[in-house]
Amino acid sequence: MTSKLIQTDRFSLSDDERAAIEHEMQHYEDPRAASIEALKIVQKARGWVPDGAAEAIGALLGIPASDVEGVATFYSQIFRQPVGRHIIRLCDSMVCYINGHEAIQQALHQELGIGLGGTSRDGRFTLLPVCCLGNCDKAPTLMIDDDTHSRLDTATVTQLLERYP
Amino acid sequence: MSCVSLSTANRVPRPADTHPLTWRLRDDGEPVWLDEYQRQNGYSAARHALSQLSPEEITQQVKDSGLKGRGGAGFPTGVKWGLMPKDESLDKRYLLCNADEMEPNTYKDRLLMEQLPHLLIEGMLISARALKAYRGYIFLRGEYVDCARHLNRAVEEAKAAGLLGRNILGSGFDFELFVHTGAGRYICGEETALISSLEGRRANPRSKPPFPAAVGVWGKPTCVNNVETLCNVPAIIGNGVAWYQALARPGSEDHGSKLMGFSGKVKQPGLWELPFGIPARELLEDYAGGMRAGSRLKAWQPGGAGTGFLLPEHLDAPMYAAAIAKVGTRMGTGLAMALDDSVNMVGLLRNMEEFFSRESCGFCTPCRDGLPWSVKLLRALELGQGQPGDIETLEQLCDFLGPGRTFCAHAPGAVEPLASALKYFRNEFEAGIVHPAHAEHNQPTALEV
Numbered sequence: 337m338t339s340k341l342i343q344t345d346r347f348s349l350s351d352d353e354r355a356a357i358e359h360e361m362q363h364y365e366d367p368r369a370a371s372i373e374a375l376k377i378v379q380k381a382r383g384w385v386p387d388g389a390a391e392a393i394g395a396l397l398g399i400p401a402s403d404v405e406g407v408a409t410f411y412s413q414i415f416r417q418p419v420g421r422h423i424i425r426l427c428d429s430m431v432c433y434i435n436g437h438e439a440i441q442q443a444l445h446q447e448l449g450i451g452l453g454g455t456s457r458d459g460r461f462t463l464l465p466v467c468c469l470g471n472c473d474k475a476p477t478l479m480i481d482d483d484t485h486s487r488l489d490t491a492t493v494t495q496l497l498e499r500y501p
Numbered sequence: 502m503s504c505v506s507l508s509t510a511n512r513v514p515r516p517a518d519t520h521p522l523t524w525r526l527r528d529d530g531e532p533v534w535l536d537e538y539q540r541q542n543g544y545s546a547a548r549h550a551l552s553q554l555s556p557e558e559i560t561q562q563v564k565d566s567g568l569k570g571r572g573g574a575g576f577p578t579g580v581k582w583g584l585m586p587k588d589e590s591l592d593k594r595y596l597l598c599n600a601d602e603m604e605p606n607t608y609k610d611r612l613l614m615e616q617l618p619h620l621l622i623e624g625m626l627i628s629a630r631a632l633k634a635y636r637g638y639i640f641l642r643g644e645y646v647d648c649a650r651h652l653n654r655a656v657e658e659a660k661a662a663g664l665l666g667r668n669i670l671g672s673g674f675d676f677e678l679f680v681h682t683g684a685g686r687y688i689c690g691e692e693t694a695l696i697s698s699l700e701g702r703r704a705n706p707r708s709k710p711p712f713p714a715a716v717g718v719w720g721k722p723t724c725v726n727n728v729e730t731l732c733n734v735p736a737i738i739g740n741g742v743a744w745y746q747a748l749a750r751p752g753s754e755d756h757g758s759k760l761m762g763f764s765g766k767v768k769q770p771g772l773w774e775l776p777f778g779i780p781a782r783e784l785l786e787d788y789a790g791g792m793r794a795g796s797r798l799k800a801w802q803p804g805g806a807g808t809g810f811l812l813p814e815h816l817d818a819p820m821y822a823a824a825i826a827k828v829g830t831r832m833g834t835g836l837a838m839a840l841d842d843s844v845n846m847v848g849l850l851r852n853m854e855e856f857f858s859r860e861s862c863g864f865c866t867p868c869r870d871g872l873p874w875s876v877k878l879l880r881a882l883e884l885g886q887g888q889p890g891d892i893e894t895l896e897q898l899c900d901f902l903g904p905g906r907t908f909c910a911h912a913p914g915a916v917e918p919l920a921s922a923l924k925y926f927r928n929e930f931e932a933g934i935v936h937p938a939h940a941e942h943n944q945p946t947a948l949e950v
Contacts, residue, residue: 363679364701365593365719371701372684376643403702410703412685413643425644429605430806431764433852434844467687467860468605468806469644472836473508473762473770482646484505 347388349396353377357396367397371407375414384415412464420455420462422500425479429468432476436489440476443490447497461497503530505647506612509771509788510760519748521736522729522758523774526616532651535658538619544664546739550627551672559631559738566737566745567756571609572599572690572727573805573833574910575755575822584714585632585722595723596634597699598625598731600641600648601683601690605806605856607834609760609772610728614641614648617732618655622678624731626664627738629676632724637678640695643685652680687860691909692725694862705864706909733757753778755821762836763789766796766844772836775820782816785839796841800925804833806853807914809921810840830921846926847933850919851879857915868912871902875919882933892930896923 349357356377360370374393379385385408394401408414424444428437441452444463448456455462471477474486478493480500488496507530510523517524525533525541538544550559564579585594598621602610614621625637641649656678659665667675681699683689689698693707696718717723737745737757746756755777761784764770768790775784781803785791792798800810803820809830811818818828825832840849858872875898881887899920902912923930 363681365721366700368701369699372698373682376682376684397701399701406703407701410686411683414684428852429856430849430853431606431838434765434838434840434849465859466644467603467685467856468607470602470608470611471505472606472608472764472838473772475764475770479644486505 347386347392349378349389349392350381353381354396357393361397368399368403371397371399371404372411372414375404375408375411379415383421384418412466418455420460422461422481423479424461424463425466425469426452426463427467427469427471427475427477428465429472431468431472435475437476439490440478440488440493443493447494460500504532504612504615506530506608506615508608508612509769510612510773511616513773515774518740518744519776520758520774521740521748522613522617522620522732522760525620526612530616532616532618532655535619535655535662538617542739543619544623546735547623547626547664548670550630550738551670551674554738556631556633559627562742563631563734563737565742568730568733568737568745569755569822570727571729571733571759571834573604573807573831575832578726578730581714581726582628582631582724584712585724586715591722592633592635593719593721594632594634595718595721596625596629596632596637597692597695597718597723597725598637598639599690599692599695599725599727600639600645601695602645602728603642603687603690604834605853606762606764606802606836606838607805608762608764609834609836611645611648612760612772613728613732614645615651618648618651619659620732620735621652621728622655622659622665624734625678626669626676627734628724628726628731630674634724635675635677637676638681638699638718639678640689640699641680641682642689643682645682649680649682656680686862687856688862688909688911691911694909695725696723703862705862706911708908729760749776749821750778750819753819753821754823759820759835761820763839764836765801765839766793766798766841767791767839768793777821778819778824780817780819781837784820784837785816789839792839792841796843798839799842799844800840800846802838802840802918803830804835804837806856807831807910807917808833809917810846810925811921812925830917845883846922846929847879847883850922851876851883853918854879854915857911861911865908865912867902867907868915871898871912872915874898875902875916882930885933885935887930887934889934891934892923892927895919895930899923 357374360373361367390404391401394404515524568578569575688694689704694704698704713723761775762772798813815828854875861868863869899916902916904913
């Protein structure tokens with residue numbers, strides 16, 4: 337498993353990624369401020385942030401690669417290892433907890449064979465916990481990619497997965 | 502397709518003179534774009550402020566209105582604005598909107614941004630004028646993808662209509678506004694952590710003083726206000742201070758209306774714009790429909806994970822800061838949660854402290870090490886494997902992680918619900934302790950693994 341995580345190929349930003357990051361840099365007083373957006377741009381194109389990206393982004397922004405890596409590993413929505421085609425963000429905050437989010441998590445575990453932080457063997461889903469999704473009047477709730485789904489139960493959540501091939 | 506945030510606030514009667522935040526909401530939950538917003542008097546307060554009022558006069562009106570921050574801490578907004586430096590040579594000033602809504606049980610800013618993006622933009626425009634800010638950022642949590650889409654479209658509409666950019670409405674005032682999306686982590690909602698994050702750094706809170714008004718983003722004077730706070734500004738300027746002060750129920754020491762909610766084991770969980778001073782009981786019974794059939798109120802929390810638990814006997818407390826403080830906690834965000842007897846407090850607190858522990862930025866020791874310890878103790882108690890002394894250790898942690906002991910308000914917020922649960926429901930924690938005869942050792946569950 338470890339060998340998969342170490343990318344030996346040389347990393348370089350694509351022209352599109354570079355242009356998008358340079359565009360973002362103009363929105364701030366200081367290029368460093370675009371570091372989080374830059375990581376999100378790379379992640380959007382590749383699904384995750386491969387090794388080497390920190391150095392390339394750091395060079396473009398004029399900051400040390402270690403600072404970019406420090407940012408990449410701090411924020412929970414930046415992925416430093418490969419993830420599935422679809423990201424399930426399961427709200428585990430207190431209102432979802434009292435409305436049965438643990439049962440939803442178990443149903444997902446049964447269906448996909450993964451716990452929190454895991455990726456299904458077919459590479460289709462990665463399951464992550466997320467801070468309160470601000471949908472507490474419709475709990476329990478989760479997001480799959482950019483879609484928010486509300487008032488879930490164990491039956492509807494498994495049906496829901498079929499919409500994400 | 503209607504917004505995720507379509508809620509009870511879209512369905513109740515909402516006259517403009519009592520519901521300044523929500524009267525423009527559509528019944529179908531679709532966003533209100535520029536044409537519709539302007540037809541409903543939108544941007545008229547901004548026009549008035551930019552053509553008739555000086556920055557100082559705007560600040561004074563907001564100060565006189567008694568508006569307080571709606572993000573949970575409740576600091577007077579006009580006073581915060583007044584902290585900005587008087588030195589005119591400091592001409593690069595920033596207005597940041599804290600739209601990093603992540604407090605468990607908080608779903609109010611999402612509604613405003615998804616459905617009324619122009620209300621926030623108008624609020625920011627007037628506020629920026631008062632603060633003499635040349636640029637603003639809406640710091641939005643990354644998961645609010647619809648808010649990002651709607652805000653970006655609204656910003657483009659406003660720019661095209663001359664409501665943002667250079668020489669706005671011919672006033673000579675320039676203001677540029679950007680939507681900045683985050684990448685996770687609850688701590689970004691702490692205002693100095695938000696500044697660190699906006700600068701592209703790890704979201705560690707900063708020491709205060711210096712306050713952001715003196716040294717903020719990129720070292721410049723900066724004001725950070727919550728979404729709902731800024732959305733109050735147009736109506737204060739448009740309708741005046743006397744009207745605003747008449748909104749709350751008699752006796753309330755806080756002014757205006759507030760997005761309030763009740764979630765959890767209630768019949769009809771929801772969100773409503775209500776006057777400050779409404780009794781919590783009215784919110785629960787008349788708006789949320791009371792408890793679900795067959796369930797009885799065991800405890801409630803007035804405003805988010807960082808506030809303490811209260812009992813049914815506290816339900817007559819009116820919803821405003823000083824009244825909730827009198828019964829022992831803070832009003833927080835004003836979005837309450839109801840628990841019934843099916844909820845075990847030890848399991849619930851374990852869930853809550855897991856959240857606070859995961860979201861600690863790790864900078865200061867009490868928070869970084871104390872919160873995981875509390876989780877370990879609560880897990881042991883939940884499994885009935887607590888050791889004699891574990892409850893006393895939890896109480897000690899409530900003290901060591903309390904106000905004044907840590908770098909920011911994260912850990913004090915984390916232990917407030919824990920301390921109240923230990924106070925009111927101690928027997929549930931005691932039930933998790935193994936009988937002394939069966940204890941493996943007579944020592945509390947230690948931190949080391």
